Amino acid sequence: MTKQERATRTRQALIRSAATVIERHGYAEARLVLISSGAGVSTGALHFHFENKAAVAEAVVAEASRGLHEASGAIRHRTDTALQALVDTSHTVAELLRDDPVTRAGFRLSCDGERSAAPDLRAEWQRRVQDLLTEAADVGTLADGVSREDAVAAIVAATAGFEVLGRHDGAWLSPRTLTGFWRLLLPRLATPQALTRLDPSGTGATTATAGHTVGAGAGEAGAPEPVARR
Amino acid sequence: MTKQERATRTRQALIRSAATVIERHGYAEARLVLISSGAGVSTGALHFHFENKAAVAEAVVAEASRGLHEASGAIRHRTDTALQALVDTSHTVAELLRDDPVTRAGFRLSCDGERSAAPDLRAEWQRRVQDLLTEAADVGTLADGVSREDAVAAIVAATAGFEVLGRHDGAWLSPRTLTGFWRLLLPRLATPQALTRLDPSGTGATTATAGHTVGAGAGEAGAPEPVARR
Structure with a gap:
């Protein structure tokens, strides 16, 4: 060495x-x-x-940002459609928040105002969501009559919620919770034709779970358990 | 006196x-x-x-809880349907988070782990969402094939996200953002018949804004501006 x-x-x-x-x-x-x-x-x-603690914190956020950027780029590269890439990326972000202390600390440092360490990870995620939905709209896979801004806001808010709620109860960051979220939202986001090709449980090797069928509807019988119990 | x-x-x-x-x-x-x-x-x-600072903090959380409980009860009382009550209550929670320091501090104390002051406001909100969706399901206004648990998780996560993101940028708690969220989600939650009677902008006196039509689709022309700019 x-x-x-x-x-x-x-x-x-x-x-x-x-x-x-x-x-x-x-x-x-x-x-x-x-x-x-x-x-x-x-x-x-x-x-x-x-030089000091602030410099260490900045390096943590930068490292978290680098990891997220890299994962997100790799996912877009291997995934056919922008909407599936969005689903897959959200699963990977949740997985990193579950398993990687650098990602977790990066989000806290970047978002909680303890330190305003640039870059802002939530703003970066928001831009990613925006880009992927714009790409989906450009190729005509975004459902008619859905406002892209409404969709960006809902996805960014829900994922911020999963991150914050997941600090106290890991179930909020589970593949099951993320899959349920996309099972609910995708039929509203995608055209009926695009929807048939989407897997709300993600298509990544590490995040794939039992493939659910979008839009088929789990009903109460197949519903996941409550995601948080207190 | x-x-x-x-x-x-x-x-x-x-x-x-x-x-x-x-x-x-x-x-x-x-x-x-x-x-x-x-x-x-x-x-x-x-x-x-x-007795001490902990007792003051507990009183802040209890007062925030009381206010939310009271508002939520009054809304259910004056509102025809459970789904509209859910929409209206979320608008009121956002309004309280914008305007009332007791509600804001209550959520932080109750949720951020600075102090584990009971009651847990997010858990109370989750129960409220659960109850209203159960009520909607019982009277047949919840859309077929939608998992109630998926819906509860998405709504609780998104509103937690609005709360947290709203600390740095008030636009996340604006009537416009909340309305956009429900405009996106309601067509997935409600039966087509129930949907025609729902107003995503809320029907409360204080939170009512220009009545949007659900499901009509704002498209890009009528889309709200980006909710957060950095």
Whole structure:
């Protein structure tokens, strides 16, 4: 391993450790010594990479943004239609929020006003939703009479809700909940012809669950359990 | 004014002041002296009503809960159908979040884990949504093939999203945004017959805006502007 490779690896370990510490203690209480020790390095090593805590937080958000951007690009590349790419991307965002501390901490740092660390992940997600719905409209797969702005707002709000509610109850970020959301919404968004080709449970390798049929209607018998119980 | 009336009035002033202080500084930084001076009373008077800061916070959440419960009951009483009551209640919740610091602080205290002050306002809202959709299903106004659980989850997630996104950009809590949400969702929730009688912009005196027609489809020409710009 070259010196350069070691440095990159240490930087990544510091970002991951920072995400975990910030998630546990909040930004204000996230001490640098916890972050460096979590990455198995000295605070001196931390300061080699980052000037201060704000710089670490910015790196967490930037890393989360990079991961989301990369995932979203790969999904669009492998997916036939913009609407399916939208469904698949939302499943992947939920999966990252469930499993990846960098994504979780990135959203909190970017959105909660604890720190206004650029980039704004929710605004980036909103632009992604807008782009994919515009693409769907351009090729005529968006249902007639549906306002694109209404659709963007509903999708962005619901996914922000899943993120926030999922902090206390992971069921809100489950494939089941996301699938139910798209099973409800897709028949309103897609033309009848486009709808037949869409899978609300996602077509990704990691997020695919038992393929539900859109629009067939689960009724009460097949309805998912309540997503949150308290 | 009797002694009892004065005490009630002081208690209400303290709750309102606490909401404002907690909203501005966060629960951890909300100092009792700021809360009492904001209500125009001494800290001694505050301690006559509340044992400590946790008790003040609990009173804020309880007061927010009471307000939401009262509004929701009044709306159901004056509204013909459960689905319209659901639409109207969501508009009123958004209005309270826009205009009432007690509701805003109540949601933050109840949901953000700063303090786990009972009652849980989001769980109460979820039960309300569940009850109204069950009522709609019982009288046959819920569209065939729609899973009630999917609908509850989508509505609860979207409204949680409006609340959280609205903290940084009030447009997310505007009548326009809420109306757009219901314009999108109602044709999926209601039977065609029930749909003709529903107004996505709400039928309340305070929240009524220009009556949109559901399902007619605003298209791009009539689409609302982007709800959030950054």
